[in-house]
Amino acid sequence: MTAEEREESAVSKAKIKAVLTEDGLIIPSSEDSETLSSKGYGKPSENGLILNLYEGLYLLARGVIKVQDRETGKEVTFQEMLRHCRRMDEDAWVKYLIYRDLRSRGYVVREGFGLGVDFRVYERGKYGKETADRLIYGVKEGKPVSVEDLARSLSYIQNLKKKLVLAVLNRRGEIVYYSLSIFKPPEVQRPPV
Numbered sequence: 001m002t003a004e005e006r007e008e009s010a011v012s013k014a015k016i017k018a019v020l021t022e023d024g025l026i027i028p029s030s031e032d033s034e035t036l037s038s039k040g041y042g043k044p045s046e047n048g049l050i051l052n053l054y055e056g057l058y059l060l061a062r063g064v065i066k067v068q069d070r071e072t073g074k075e076v077t078f079q080e081m082l083r084h085c086r087r088m089d090e091d092a093w094v095k096y097l098i099y100r101d102l103r104s105r106g107y108v109v110r111e112g113f114g115l116g117v118d119f120r121v122y123e124r125g126k127y128g129k130e131t132a133d134r135l136i137y138g139v140k141e142g143k144p145v146s147v148e149d150l151a152r153s154l155s156y157i158q159n160l161k162k163k164l165v166l167a168v169l170n171r172r173g174e175i176v177y178y179s180l181s182i183f184k185p186p187e188v189q190r191p192p193v
Contacts, residue, residue, distance in 0.1 A: 025056040040108035
C-alpha cells in the first residue's frame, strides 16, 4: 500500500459528502474540507471546498467521497459523473487519467494556469512549502498539437524557471511523460585563420 493509499484509507473510513453543481463539486463540511485541502485537493470558498471535476472523479473512484446531485438529491455514480465532466470538457477523460496517474505516484497535483498547462505537480512532501517545479501539458496520442502553442508554453514556463512535461495518453491508455526544453546547439569554434 502506497503512502497515498494509506492517507486516503484513513480519510475514507466514513465517505465524505460532496454535492455536484454545474461547475464542479462542493464539500460543504468544514472539517472534511480541511482534511482534503491539507492533502492538496480543491480550493476553499465560502460554501466549502470546491473540487475540480477530475479531483472529484479521482476521489469518487477511490471511495473517499460520495457524490449527491444538487438538483435531484440522488447519489451520482462514477459513470454519471464522467458523462457530466465530458459535457463540460471534451478532454475530461484524458485529464482524469493523467491526474490519477500522477496522484498514484504520490505527487500532489493542482490545476494548471492556462497556456495549455493542465496541472502543476509538487514533489513529494513539498506541497505547501514550495512552488510546483513541473508543469504538465496533457495530450492524447493522435490529436494534433500546434508546435507554436508548445513553443509559446515552453518559453513562458522556462522564464518562470519551471520544467514543462508533456504527458501523452497513448492508445493503450498508458501515459508516457516527456520533458521538453529548448534546444540550443553549441557554438562552433572556428580555427584561427
